[in-house]
Amino acid sequence: MVYDNPDGVMIGLEVHVQLNKLNTKMFCGCSTKYHDAEPNTHVCPVCLGLPGALPVINRKSVEAAMKIGLALNCEIVEQTQFHRKNYYYPDLPKGFQTTQYDFPIVSGGKVVIEGEDGEHVVRITRAHMEEDPGRLMHMGTIEKSKGTLIDYNRSGMSLIEIVSEPDMRSPKEARRYLDKLRNILEYLDVFDGSLEGSMRVDSNVSIMGGQRVEVKNISSHKGAERAILFEIMRQKNLLRRGGKVVLETRHFDEARGVTISMRTKEEEHDYRYFPEPDLVPMRVSDWGPAIQESLPELPDTKRERFISQYGITGMHAKALTSDIRVADFFEIVASKADPRAAGTWVADVLRGELNYRNLAITSFTTEDIIEIIGLVVEEKITEKSAVDVIRTILDVGGSPMDVVKEKGLLKVEGDIVTQAVSESIVENEEAVQDYLGGTEKSLNFLVGQVMKKTKGRADARQARELLIAALKD
Amino acid sequence: MAEWLSISDVRKKISESSAEEVTAAYLETIGQSRINGYTCTYDGALEMAKQADKGEGEGLLAGVPIAIKDNISTKGLATTCSSKILEGYVPPYDAHVIERLKAEGAVILGKTNMDEFAMGTSTESSCYGVTMNPWDLERVPGGSSGGSAAVVAAGEAPISLGSDTGGSVRCPAAFCGVVGLKPTYGAVSRYGLISYANSLEQIGPMATCVGDIATVMDVIGGYDPRDSTSINREISYRDALVDDVKGLKVGVPEEYFGEGVDGGVEKAVWDAISKYEEMGATWEKVSMPNTKYALAAYYTIAMSEASSNLARFDGTRYGPRNDGENWHVMASRTRAEYFGKEVQRRVLLGTYALSAGYQDKYYLKALKVRTLVKQDFEKALSNVDVLMGPTMPMPAFRIGEKIEDPLSLYLTDVNTVPMNLAGVPCISVPCGLSDGLPVGLQIIGKQFDEATIIRSAYAFEQNTDHNKARPAEVI
Numbered sequence: 001m002v003y004d005n006p007d008g009v010m011i012g013l014e015v016h017v018q019l020n021k022l023n024t025k026m027f028c029g030c031s032t033k034y035h036d037a038e039p040n041t042h043v044c045p046v047c048l049g050l051p052g053a054l055p056v057i058n059r060k061s062v063e064a065a066m067k068i069g070l071a072l073n074c075e076i077v078e079q080t081q082f083h084r085k086n087y088y089y090p091d092l093p094k095g096f097q098t099t100q101y102d103f104p105i106v107s108g109g110k111v112v113i114e115g116e117d118g119e120h121v122v123r124i125t126r127a128h129m130e131e132d133p134g135r136l137m138h139m140g141t142i143e144k145s146k147g148t149l150i151d152y153n154r155s156g157m158s159l160i161e162i163v164s165e166p167d168m169r170s171p172k173e174a175r176r177y178l179d180k181l182r183n184i185l186e187y188l189d190v191f192d193g194s195l196e197g198s199m200r201v202d203s204n205v206s207i208m209g210g211q212r213v214e215v216k217n218i219s220s221h222k223g224a225e226r227a228i229l230f231e232i233m234r235q236k237n238l239l240r241r242g243g244k245v246v247l248e249t250r251h252f253d254e255a256r257g258v259t260i261s262m263r264t265k266e267e268e269h270d271y272r273y274f275p276e277p278d279l280v281p282m283r284v285s286d287w288g289p290a291i292q293e294s295l296p297e298l299p300d301t302k303r304e305r306f307i308s309q310y311g312i313t314g315m316h317a318k319a320l321t322s323d324i325r326v327a328d329f330f331e332i333v334a335s336k337a338d339p340r341a342a343g344t345w346v347a348d349v350l351r352g353e354l355n356y357r358n359l360a361i362t363s364f365t366t367e368d369i370i371e372i373i374g375l376v377v378e379e380k381i382t383e384k385s386a387v388d389v390i391r392t393i394l395d396v397g398g399s400p401m402d403v404v405k406e407k408g409l410l411k412v413e414g415d416i417v418t419q420a421v422s423e424s425i426v427e428n429e430e431a432v433q434d435y436l437g438g439t440e441k442s443l444n445f446l447v448g449q450v451m452k453k454t455k456g457r458a459d460a461r462q463a464r465e466l467l468i469a470a471l472k473d
Numbered sequence: 474m475a476e477w478l479s480i481s482d483v484r485k486k487i488s489e490s491s492a493e494e495v496t497a498a499y500l501e502t503i504g505q506s507r508i509n510g511y512t513c514t515y516d517g518a519l520e521m522a523k524q525a526d527k528g529e530g531e532g533l534l535a536g537v538p539i540a541i542k543d544n545i546s547t548k549g550l551a552t553t554c555s556s557k558i559l560e561g562y563v564p565p566y567d568a569h570v571i572e573r574l575k576a577e578g579a580v581i582l583g584k585t586n587m588d589e590f591a592m593g594t595s596t597e598s599s600c601y602g603v604t605m606n607p608w609d610l611e612r613v614p615g616g617s618s619g620g621s622a623a624v625v626a627a628g629e630a631p632i633s634l635g636s637d638t639g640g641s642v643r644c645p646a647a648f649c650g651v652v653g654l655k656p657t658y659g660a661v662s663r664y665g666l667i668s669y670a671n672s673l674e675q676i677g678p679m680a681t682c683v684g685d686i687a688t689v690m691d692v693i694g695g696y697d698p699r700d701s702t703s704i705n706r707e708i709s710y711r712d713a714l715v716d717d718v719k720g721l722k723v724g725v726p727e728e729y730f731g732e733g734v735d736g737g738v739e740k741a742v743w744d745a746i747s748k749y750e751e752m753g754a755t756w757e758k759v760s761m762p763n764t765k766y767a768l769a770a771y772y773t774i775a776m777s778e779a780s781s782n783l784a785r786f787d788g789t790r791y792g793p794r795n796d797g798e799n800w801h802v803m804a805s806r807t808r809a810e811y812f813g814k815e816v817q818r819r820v821l822l823g824t825y826a827l828s829a830g831y832q833d834k835y836y837l838k839a840l841k842v843r844t845l846v847k848q849d850f851e852k853a854l855s856n857v858d859v860l861m862g863p864t865m866p867m868p869a870f871r872i873g874e875k876i877e878d879p880l881s882l883y884l885t886d887v888n889t890v891p892m893n894l895a896g897v898p899c900i901s902v903p904c905g906l907s908d909g910l911p912v913g914l915q916i917i918g919k920q921f922d923e924a925t926i927i928r929s930a931y932a933f934e935q936n937t938d939h940n941k942a943r944p945a946e947v948i
Contacts, residue, residue: 045564045565045566048790049785049790050546050564050565050566051546051552051554051559051562051564051667051668051785051786052544052545052546052552052564052568052663052664052665052666052667052668053566053664053665054663054664054699054700054701055701056698056699056700056701057701084781086780086781086784086827088784088787088801088804089800090787090789090800093785093790094784094785095781095783095784095785095786095787096781096784148800150789270828270829272780272781272824272827272828272829272832274777274778274781274827274832274836277670277671277672277702277778278668278671278700278701278702279701280701280702
């Protein structure tokens with residue numbers, strides 16, 4: 001099936017990624033671990049833009065950017081070149097942002113996502129390096145605040161802006177692209193997506209018959225999907241009513257789920273880009289091979305390996321590799337437990353229970369799940385009990401064995417089940433006759449009776465088999 | 474006191490008394506100054522001198538007082554670029570050169586007056602008022618490092634630091650009859666120098682003699698990882714102090730003696746070239762055909778960079794602030810009130826030169842001219858060892874004579890800006906007087922060949938009496 005994109009929707013995304021796993025900022029030695037710190041405690045003359053201070057490029061930032069570029073199948077530029085983007089804003093301590101202009105660090109790549117009609121390629125135009133500005137804070141709401149406070153802890157953090165071609169055709173594809181991007185970036189160990197403001201999205205949306213509209217200020221993947229959905233509807237309604245969609249920049253109001261016009265093309269800033277005289281070009285093309293070599297296994301490759309190495313299903317492999325932490329977790333479990341069982345229990349059950357509780361994989365230990373899978377495989381507890389154990393550990397705590405013992409979940413011995421089967425047959429003659437007369441349903445009633453007598457500790461399948469065998473005689 | 478002292482004179486005095494006494498004497502002289510060369514003196518100076526006394530002469534500049542241009546960051550000492558917009562700004566850090574000076578035991582006397590943000594050739598655009606030329610109090614000391622040159626000429630400091638973006642060390646050195654060096658771009662770290670035009674400027678020393686220039690360069694020169702444009706080379710500047718120019722090939726660019734060169738200046742410079750011949754050097758005329766475009770290219774590049782460099786002065790983080798109904802109005806009112814006229818002119822022109830639709834015509838074209846000017850130097854200096862000509866086309870002009878006509882003031886930089894475009898080292902040494910006012914001989918060398926220009930200047934100084942002339946304020 002081919003997706004025919006009836007409205008001619010074209011979505012291109014500009015994603016700002018904070019390289020928050022680096023130890024130091026982009027142009028100075030300040031620590032990047034400011035997220036829980038007091039304002040303006042992770043600053044120095046350079047990232048405060050004090051008169052006379054000069055930037056020095058952090059080699060690790062360049063390497064991380066190149067890593068990202070290679071993971072996105074991009075070409076690497078010969079040498080670095082930084083530009084100044086000039087504009088006035090209080091969060092920008094130098095009155096310009098150091099960024100890249102006509103020579104981005106990497107360009108011309110692609111990302112494969114699961115699109116509306118199967119595998120879909122999103123082309124990457126370029127990815128360039130730039131510094132993060134500081135952050136404005138208000139006492140209460142913007143309207144009521146007595147003043148604006150500025151926290152420069154964020155100032156000078158390394159950002160990489162990844163610009164795609166307008167290759168996405170629906171809000172869902174945009175979301176999938178963002179998820180995939182985040183997944184790849186986390187694999188590269190340059191980025192922690194769980195930190196606030198670590199991934200910011202600007203979206204370019206157009207539909208057939210209208211011009212491109214840029215939507216700014218999107219801070220989550222879900223937000224991107226909502227903003228684009230709203231924007232497509234707005235543009236469609238506008239055209240239907242005979243209006244025109246003009247080139248403009250709009251702002252996404254996350255709380256209300258709407259986009260609001262910020263400025264039209266005529267009001268665009270003139271950023272007066274020019275080469276940053278304080279940073280000399282650095283030849284980086286020679287670094288390519290070594291960085292390529294250092295790239296970790298990426299999600300698509302890992303997924304294929306999981307299928308062939310562990311014999312798990314494609315669905316499970318995909319679910320397990322969609323987050324590097326889950327993938328790593330699974331591999332530990334699979335090395336100590338039956339790999340297929342591990343696939344099912346981690347991909348389906350554990351992930352489901354964690355998602356339901358909005359918890360990360362780090363909330364569960366590999367030891368516990370290995371033990372639980374062991375108990376199931378050795379038929380010491382039922383699958384139903386195993387789910388109960390996982391839930392209890394997540395909600396209350398404790399070790400698997402403690403929970404099993406406390407709740408009396410150990411599967412009862414065979415003769416007790418046999419006894420319960422005999423009793424059930426004797427005590428429910430009517431159901432037995434119905435079953436023998438061809439009413440399959442009655443068997444379920446008898447299984448229920450066995451379960452009741454064993455207080456649920458019997459394995460339902462086993463009880464069923466024993467009943468059938470007994471009734472044959 | 475008010476006398477000209479070299480570093481070795483100062484050290485001799487220190488050994489006879491103490492660094493503290495020497496510093497105290499300088500501070501007293503500064504207190505009686507009539508030239509307005511300092512924007513402020515350092516209240517920690519005597520303490521630094523005491524420390525030097527305790528250190529028993531350790532360090533190349535132990536106990537030697539030095540004056541610092543007001544655009545070089547000094548921890549705990551106001552650094553304002555002689556601008557109201559930086560009033561009250563006290564840097565929390567030292568520039569690289571200050572760290573180096575402190576490490577060698579130098580004593581910081583204070584900060585010296587300058588054209589606001591180093592934009593000028595006369596020190597008249599300072600918010601503190603003009604500095605007077607010690608040779609004639611009605612004349613400008615040159616600029617933009619006018620204070621640094623004037624205080625050395627007036628005996629208010631033995632040595633000083635200036636900065637040279639388009640002649641700002643050499644011009645005042647020439648006008649005040651002292652020695653001033655603009656190092657090769659990258660030879661001295663700019664970390665802590667408040668930028669006017671980053672791609673052009675260098676910090677440079679000023680002194681009463683060539684030997685002191687070499688000593689200060691040995692202290693402040695060298696690699697600094699905090700300045701990406703700093704070059705990693707080991708150079709001993711004092712090793713170049715050799716009185717021998719036999720076989721030295723001198724190139725004399727005819728373009729440096731163009732229209733409007735003062736007769737007295739021309740004569741003094743040609744006399745100097747004859748002197749070199751006498752000393753065993755040879756000279757020939759060379760052509761620098763792109764010199765005539767250098768001035769326009771220089772101003773375009775400098776103003777463009779300045780428009781961006783000065784964007785940070787918005788009243789948010791330091792300096793005074795005017796109120797406004799929103800941040801942009803606040804910033805705009807602050808900049809309109811606290812930047813002087815010349816700074817505003819250059820920021821506006823630079824913004825224009827960089828703006829969309831004009832960048833090709835101005836900024837990018839200026840960069841191309843810069844390459845041509847650089848090639849002029851490479852070509853000329855492939856045949857000769859050094860180039861010589863007048864530093865300034867005229868001696869110090871009168872205060873107020875040119876300030877109302879910016880273009881005529883810009884034109885006075887015609888012989889000093891090409892070297893900044895090319896990044897080559899150059900030195901200005903006194904070579905006589907014109908109507909009682911000092912004339913500077915400019916000696917230009919190949920990139921990182923400070924040694925040859927220092928040797929040339931040193932030999933000239935050793936074999937002439939020009940260095941012995943003293944301004945009225947000192948006699």
